[in-house]
Amino acid sequence: MNRRLALSSLLAAAAASQLGADGCPGQLIDDRGFDLWCGDQLCSWQLDRGEIARVPTWHRGDDGVALLGPDTRISQRGSPYVLATCIRFTTIAHVDEAAQVTLDLDLDLDGVIDHSERIPTSDWARITFLLPVEPSRGIDFQLTRSGGGEVVLASTGAELADGCTGTPIGPRATVDGAGVGP
């Protein structure tokens, strides 16, 4: 606990002027629209395993990312120093019934998944998780798919928010404040 309080104090000044990862106030990850592609790979997201593809969404000019194969994961580290107590994670998801997609959070970037949320079967619906978190050195956002069927994600972002309830998510902590909402 003392360690966390010290970390909070250390980060307080930085947090006061925090702009987020892409220069937009409160945004924690880049390229939320999966717009930036470096060849056949996303520029801002890391392909940890499996295979992805650039696919059209509502319009043939507005792309999303398809997570292909039975086991594919992409990830992106959020701001390295985040004084966040509440994060809103949103995504537009097309998830077939046969597929399973999870959002995993690695707080403090220690390689340990501290929290997971399942992204439900969806036909291009907006899915939102409101996540209470403790201040950390950073957050690694991981999107993992398994199983069969089609999975396409679009307009995926994480931003500072208000209104979280429940026990904050800390390293290896359990959480009961997350949920799915509009």
Add this chain to the structure above:
Amino acid sequence: MLPRPLLALVAAAIAVAAPRAARADDDLTAYAVVVGSNPGGAGQAELRFAEDDARRVAEVLRELGGYRPADIELVLRPEPAAVLAAIDRVAARAAADRAAGRRSLVFFYYSGHARATALNLGDGELPLAGLRERLLTLPSTLTVVVLDACQSGAFSRVKGTAPAADFSFNSRARLDASGIAVLASSSASELSQESDLLGSSYFTHHLVVGLRGAGDGNHDGRVSLDEAYRYAYHRTLVATAATAVGRQHVSLEVDLKGQGEVALTYPERASAHLVLAPALAGDILVERRPAEAVIAEVHKVAGAPLRLAVAPGTYRVMVRRGDALVRCPVTVGDGGVATIDGAAGCDRVPLVAAAGKGAGGPRWQLDLAVGLGQETDDAYLDRLRDFEYDGGRVAGHLTSSALLRVHPMVSVGGELGLTASSEWTRGTDAEPLTFAWWTGTAGAAARGAWNRPGATLVPFAQAGAGLSIGRTRFRDDQGTTTRDTFLGWYLAAAAGLAWTPFDHGGFSIRARWSHVPVIDNLLGDTHDAGGVSLLTGVHIVL
């Protein structure tokens, strides 16, 4: 030209006229039974103006005929027994006058449906024989019977069934008696008609106008039965000459036997007058404002004034001569006289407005309008918002139409429309994505317009349907533009006002709704690119 038999009858009546005309309000007590009935019997459509005509007749008798209100039995939409009861009440009063040594005049007016043997009063019938007996046995000194019996037609409603069944002809023959005159709306071989433009039957309208002073041929300040007949005869004949039903000859048969000239009204005693100046000439329409009721429609030639007795109030006088149409607003107070010369206080108005209900007016209407509207908030826009696009719901609209008048109130033709959306954008880490669309429509359109004589402000409603095309433009963060084309259909409806202060047009304003489901996205959503809009523009008549 009057038919010879009628000329002879009128001449006979004039020949026996006493030196001193009967007056309705001194030595001659006047009573009236005025009956109006719109409903028809079996096979007869309901009339529109018969009851209004009865009210007008009662009004002119009260205002100008010297009839006390209590002496006028106005019977509207009656059962047969109610008509007979009204006659009986008047008969009782006339009998009392006779017993007291006073002379009396009974004026009986009927407007409604009739067949050869009876008046049709809705589902009831008043046998002609019974009516005849009642009128023949009236104890009055004089009896004037005015019959405007009718059946309905199409554009101009037809009065009377077949010519052979004309009530007026048959009844005249049976009502021939001493001290009685019968003025009928048509001859035996003709049908009688109503006029949408006049809001009256042709006959009763011109009879009333004549009684208000237009019929005062000798300018003695009163309108006699003969003068009223002559005026109604000519004007009704002229007015019906161009109708689909055909000419209508008013007929008069008199047997007054020394009763003298019968004065029906005394326009000189009216509390207000409109005087059409001697030099004024043309077709003249007088409307009472703000009700827009046609008070008089006369054709005047230059040389003599024409004096119309009216109730105090506000009027609009429209004077048309050739292609020129002049509008003169007039207010006349109690005891006042307003003179209209067609110049002072008048302004020229486009002929299109006055001719809007006629057959010879402008036939083409061209409209071009621009405006703003609100996009229909549907699943398509929700999807854009889900994908984090921001944009307004305001759309620009451009519409045009070319319509050909096929009826005084109906025009048909084609219309074109163009709608442009606001630009929707989504920020990226590079350049923003932008998305916009436009739709074009082309289809058939029909417009109904409430044209009134002299009106420059005309309400209208319009509907259209046809084909549509939609074009979208998407620009990505690399500046690459993608365009897609969609085809579909549309429906549209609009209501508005056309204002035509100039000879060949003016302006319009309208509220428009359109349904243009033409733009799709890859996720199965279709956007209604129409919506509600408010437009204004130019309105051209040719």
